[in-house]
Amino acid sequence: MSTVSAVRTIVLWCPDWPVTAAARAHGLDASQPLALTDRGTVFACSAAAREEGVRRGLRIREAQSRCTELVVLAYDALLDQRIFEPVLTAIENIMPGVQPLRPGTCAIRAQGPSRYYGGEAQAAKVLLDALEAMGISGAKVGIADGPFTAEQAARLSGAHATGIVAAGEAAAFLAPLPLAVLDRPELSSVLLRLGIRCLGDFAALPERDVLVRFGEDGARAHLLARGLDKTDVAPRTPPPQLEVAQDFEPPLDRIDQVTFAFRRSAEGFVAGLREAGLVCTGLKILMHTESGQVQEREWLHPRWFTADDVLDRVRWQLQGAGAVEQGLGSRITRVQVLPEAVDEAANHDEGLWGSAPEEGIHSGLSRVQSMLGHGAVLTALIAGGRMLADRRVLVPWGDAAPGGEAAIAAKRSRPWPGNLPGPSPATVYEQPQPVQVLDEDGSSVDVDERGLLSAPPARFCGTEGGKAASADTAWHRVQSWAGPWPITERWWDAAGRRLHRFQLTDTEGGAWLLLLENHSWWAEASYD
Amino acid sequence: MEPLLESPFGEASESAPAAAGAAAAASQVSTLQARIRQMQERRLGSKSIPTMPALARILPGGALQAGAAYSVLGSASLGMALLSGPSAAGAWCSVVGIPSFGIEAAARCGINLERLVLVPDPGNQWLTVTAALMDVMSLVLMRPPSKVSASDASRLGARLRQRGSTLIALGEWPQSEATLRIENSSWDGLGSGHGHLQARLVTVSAGARSRGGKPRTARFWFPDRDQADLDLGLRAPELSAAGLPGLSPAPQPPLLEPTSPLRELPFKAAVNS
Numbered sequence: 001m002s003t004v005s006a007v008r009t010i011v012l013w014c015p016d017w018p019v020t021a022a023a024r025a026h027g028l029d030a031s032q033p034l035a036l037t038d039r040g041t042v043f044a045c046s047a048a049a050r051e052e053g054v055r056r057g058l059r060i061r062e063a064q065s066r067c068t069e070l071v072v073l074a075y076d077a078l079l080d081q082r083i084f085e086p087v088l089t090a091i092e093n094i095m096p097g098v099q100p101l102r103p104g105t106c107a108i109r110a111q112g113p114s115r116y117y118g119g120e121a122q123a124a125k126v127l128l129d130a131l132e133a134m135g136i137s138g139a140k141v142g143i144a145d146g147p148f149t150a151e152q153a154a155r156l157s158g159a160h161a162t163g164i165v166a167a168g169e170a171a172a173f174l175a176p177l178p179l180a181v182l183d184r185p186e187l188s189s190v191l192l193r194l195g196i197r198c199l200g201d202f203a204a205l206p207e208r209d210v211l212v213r214f215g216e217d218g219a220r221a222h223l224l225a226r227g228l229d230k231t232d233v234a235p236r237t238p239p240p241q242l243e244v245a246q247d248f249e250p251p252l253d254r255i256d257q258v259t260f261a262f263r264r265s266a267e268g269f270v271a272g273l274r275e276a277g278l279v280c281t282g283l284k285i286l287m288h289t290e291s292g293q294v295q296e297r298e299w300l301h302p303r304w305f306t307a308d309d310v311l312d313r314v315r316w317q318l319q320g321a322g323a324v325e326q327g328l329g330s331r332i333t334r335v336q337v338l339p340e341a342v343d344e345a346a347n348h349d350e351g352l353w354g355s356a357p358e359e360g361i362h363s364g365l366s367r368v369q370s371m372l373g374h375g376a377v378l379t380a381l382i383a384g385g386r387m388l389a390d391r392r393v394l395v396p397w398g399d400a401a402p403g404g405e406a407a408i409a410a411k412r413s414r415p416w417p418g419n420l421p422g423p424s425p426a427t428v429y430e431q432p433q434p435v436q437v438l439d440e441d442g443s444s445v446d447v448d449e450r451g452l453l454s455a456p457p458a459r460f461c462g463t464e465g466g467k468a469a470s471a472d473t474a475w476h477r478v479q480s481w482a483g484p485w486p487i488t489e490r491w492w493d494a495a496g497r498r499l500h501r502f503q504l505t506d507t508e509g510g511a512w513l514l515l516l517e518n519h520s521w522w523a524e525a526s527y528d
Numbered sequence: 529m530e531p532l533l534e535s536p537f538g539e540a541s542e543s544a545p546a547a548a549g550a551a552a553a554a555s556q557v558s559t560l561q562a563r564i565r566q567m568q569e570r571r572l573g574s575k576s577i578p579t580m581p582a583l584a585r586i587l588p589g590g591a592l593q594a595g596a597a598y599s600v601l602g603s604a605s606l607g608m609a610l611l612s613g614p615s616a617a618g619a620w621c622s623v624v625g626i627p628s629f630g631i632e633a634a635a636r637c638g639i640n641l642e643r644l645v646l647v648p649d650p651g652n653q654w655l656t657v658t659a660a661l662m663d664v665m666s667l668v669l670m671r672p673p674s675k676v677s678a679s680d681a682s683r684l685g686a687r688l689r690q691r692g693s694t695l696i697a698l699g700e701w702p703q704s705e706a707t708l709r710i711e712n713s714s715w716d717g718l719g720s721g722h723g724h725l726q727a728r729l730v731t732v733s734a735g736a737r738s739r740g741g742k743p744r745t746a747r748f749w750f751p752d753r754d755q756a757d758l759d760l761g762l763r764a765p766e767l768s769a770a771g772l773p774g775l776s777p778a779p780q781p782p783l784l785e786p787t788s789p790l791r792e793l794p795f796k797a798a799v800n801s
Contacts, residue, residue: 361620364664365645368657378646380631392631397645422717422725423751424633426605456721480718503725509713511725525630527715527725528603 006145007232008110008167010120012091012127013154014139017104018044021083022073024135033067035060036075043075047138080104087134089238094130095123097235107147109233114143124162145170146229152181170227175200182221187214199225240276243338244269251290251331255318258332259311266310269337279304279348282341285317289330298340302362302398304348309366310337316374365397374398384411386418386487388428388513388525418487420501425513425525432515432522434463437502446519447484447500457481457504460514462523476506484516577666577694578613586744588706588736594666595688597681597695599704605633606708606732607669607698609750612638614694619643619666624658625650626671626698637751655680662693671698678702706736711745727753 014020016030023030023046033049035042042063045054052067064070080103088106091098095113100106113123124141131139142154144165152174157163165173177199179188196202203225211219223229246265252258273280281304287295299313314335369377378394381401385391393408395401401408437445439455446454461475483502490496499517501524506512511527576591584591592598592610600607604626615621616638623629627648635641645665650657654673661668662684681702688695697704711733717726730750735743 361664364660367660368647371653371657371660372647372650376647376649378648380641380644380646382632382635382641388630388632394646423727424630424636426603426608426630426633427628428630428632430627453721480715480720480723482718482721482723503718505715505718505725509710509715511715511718511728527728528605 005167006149006170006227006229008114008120008143008145009147009150009233010095010108010110010113010123010127011101011142011147011150011154012106012108012131012139013142013151014087014104014131014136016044016046016138017084018075018080019046020136020138021080021103022076024083025079026073028071030137033070035063035070035072037072038075077103087131087136088236090130090134091127092238094126097233099233099235101147101151105151107150107233109235110143120164121162124164128161144173145227146224147231147233148224148229149174149227152177155181170229171200171203172227174225174227175203182224184217184221187218187221190214203227240272242269242272242276242278242342243336244272245334245336247334248332251333253331255315258318258335259315262314262335263307263311265335266314266337267307269310269339270305270307273339273342274345277345278339278342279345280339280342281305282339283310283313284338284340285313286334286336286338287317287332288334288336290333291330293330300341300399303359304343308370312366312370313374315370319373369397381405381408382412383408384414384416386416386420386489388420388425389430392428418485420513423527425511425527427526427528429523429525432524435460435514435521435523436463437504437514437516437521444519444521445516447516451484451486451500453484457502460504460506460512460521476504476508476510479505479507481505483514575692577619578617580609580613582746582748582750583609583708583732583734584613586708586732586734586746588734588738592694593705594692594694595690596705597685597688597697597701597703599697599699599701599707601699601707601709603710604629604698605637605750606710607696608634608637608639610696610708611667611669614667615639615643620645620664621667621669622647622661622665624661624668624670625654625673626669633751655684658695659684659687662687662691662695665693667694667696669696669698672701676700676702704737706734708732708734727751 018036019034020030022028022036023034028034030046031048032046033052033054034046035049035054036044037060040059042054042056042058042060044056045063049063049067049070052070054063054067054070058066060072064072084100084103088098088100091106091108095108097112098106098108110120110123113126114120117123117126120143124143127141128139131137140154140157140161140163142150142152142157142163142165144150144153144163145167149165149170153163153165155163175198179191179197179199179202181199182188191202196205202222205222207219207222210222214221244265246262248258248261252261270280280301282298282300283305284296284298289295295317297317299317301309305313314337318332365377375396377397379397381393381395383391383393391412393401437457437460439445440458441455443455445457448454457478459475459477481502481504484500485502486498486500488496488498491498497517499515502514502516504512504514512523513525513527515522515524575594576589577594579587579591587598592614598610600610611621611634618640620643621639622645624647626646629646629648631641631644631646634644645661647657647661654670658668658670684695685703687693695701709732710730712731713728715725715728717723727749728751729747731745731747732750733743733745
């Protein structure tokens with residue numbers, strides 16, 4: 001066995017990291033009772049919840065009965081990782097060579113920082129201050145020989161938040177600890193049955209016998225128990241910074257100013273991706289306003305984003321439905337662009353004779369989009385529904401259909417009783433147009449509660465602003481008609497609709513689809 | 529192209545006594561006609577694009593021409609009928625300034641929705657938007673604003689010829705190749721208080737500029753019963769009992785697949801010039 005001494009290591013441990021991460025992501029206070037659930041049971045809970053008796057592994061209902069004001073969120077492992085990433089970056093700014101052990105825990109070689117900051121205790125304080133500045137409280141730091149001992153020191157640091165085990169005293173520190181800290185349940189259970197109850201007892205066993213009886217893994221556990229953890233810290237290589245952010249000081253209040261100022265950053269974003277051999281096919285834009293709000297939106301691209309495309313998305317997101325010259329509600333302090341989906345640039349290379357013919361279509365439509373806004377260029381899908389307006393789904397060019405095309409196709413294939421028979425009308429009004437339908441005597445046609453028609457319709461005309469046209473020429477004589485076809489949508493719901501449909505043809509050869517709802521007539525569509 | 533000067537030469541050849549002389553005169557007539565036709569070509573290499581057969585017969589040139597503008601008055605479905613041929617053949621189409629465009633009717637008459645782009649509200653930028661779309665789209669169906677100046681129309685016309693795209697205006701359009709309108713339409717299937725709309729017999733007239741405004745008309749079923757039954761999946765038995773000749777039981781196309789609108793129409797389209 002070699003006698004290389006263990007490396008002095010700093011371990012930073014954030015207790016209940018999943019809870020901290022979820023609280024940060026959802027903008028909650030981590031000090032309130034909070035529980036994360038995974039498959040119906042509590043996976044992690046905050047300290048406040050633990051005081052009320054919530055434990056890991058409890059069923060949600062049981063946890064809620066113990067603590068009535070418990071906030072329950074679903075556990076998301078990716079979220080842990082994602083929220084920890086900026087923490088790692090912040091630590092890398094003050095101490096180089098960080099190895100993430102798992103979300104919430106990381107190891108750093110102690111030698112450099114302790115010399116730079118003038119001592120191990122000072123280095124630990126700098127680290128804790130940095131986390132405090134990020135708004136993460138309750139973190140613990142342990143410094144000892146090897147990551148294992150350092151982590152145990154962090155866990156046992158108590159209210160002081162810093163546990164330092166002097167060099168060479170690891171074995172003495174670890175001796176009274178229970179076997180559970182080894183995180184080897186099978187080994188622990190055998191050792192317990194052999195009458196070994198703490199790490200000190202285990203460390204006292206002869207090394208050779210442990211190797212023979214428990215194999216390689218047992219021998220490694222034995223080394224840990226003796227405080228001879230020789231694992232070195234393997235610092236991670238910081239990933240390339242692909243996201244870009246730009247702060248505006250003073251904050252900008254006009255859309256054209258923001259887009260103009262962001263142009264350089266957008267070009268930098270695309271250039272950075274290109275250097276990494278990537279193209280971005282989906283991104284997320286975050287806008288921080290002066291009032292402290294963050295507005296975020298994801299954008300997809302049918303091909304990949306160029307700098308101009310990124311700028312267009314920034315402009316559209318700011319603009320909402322307004323015009324380019326319009327002022328903003330709150331001034332913008334920071335614009336951040338994060339790549340959400342990237343792909344190898346090689347997959348998108350242009351062929352020798354240019355790329356697909358669709359490319360021209362796409363660039364032409366993008367031009368129109370940058371003139372009129374993202375939502376002005378649409379593609380259409382047919383969905384299911386009784387009303388004609390429900391059957392039309394319009395998707396902005398470049399976006400995915402809401403809910404996916406498969407969901408829309410499934411909706412379309414449902415039976416929809418009350419659906420319109422026969423050919424579809426060529427003109428479907430965006431908003432139903434008010435009309436007036438009269439019988440031979442000149443009184444308005446209506447349908448009673450039993451669905452009976454008061455009189456056959458004889459003539460009808462469009463009304464504007466509720467006023468009927470007076471000239472005789474505006475009236476259409478009814479030639480043939482059919483109805484009423486009752487439609488009752490969601491009768492159990494106050495927002496449901498009850499109406500009657502009619503088809504009418506006039507003497508000039510026009511055909512119309514009319515609605516009668518609440519005793520007033522509307523033109524839904526025209527077969528022109 | 530129109531066979532101009534046909535009748536005067538035809539009469540002359542009838543009066544010639546010798547059969548050989550008649551044949552010589554006829555060949556001379558055909559060469560002269562060919563020369564006239566050649567001289568009357570206003571564009572080099574004008575290209576026809578697939579068109580619904582019933583409408584192709586009344587359009588000048590026998591089909592929609594790439595690089596030309598057409599005007600359709602008062603009927604959105606007639607505009608759809610013009611789009612349906614090229615769209616089913618794989619062309620990209622766009623619809624500008626028509627928020628009430630019924631996409632379901634469009635899909636049933638054979639327009640491929642995957643290659644259809646809608647710009648419902650171009651606002652006052654309609655001219656720029658239409659020009660930008662002409663660069664990339666084979667067909668643009670557009671509702672022009674109430675007043676289109678001749679200069680705007682000729683600028684778009686130059687763009688059309690350059691790009692080889694086709695403009696179909698739903699409304700008056702100066703310098704249009706042909707103006708189509710529904711002269712007469714009668715609906716079938718609707719009674720007084722019963723039935724539902726099933727098919728429409730339309731008389732479409734096309735007045736072409738090259739024919740000096742003299743319209744040609746065609747009479748055909750649009751939408752026809754196949755189109756109406758597309759998603760019903762069955763043919764109502766009383767329809768064939770109604771005594772409509774030529775209703776061939778065509779195989780039902782699958783729902784909303786881009787069906788070929790060029791299929792034989794149930795009625796023979798009658799063409800009167």
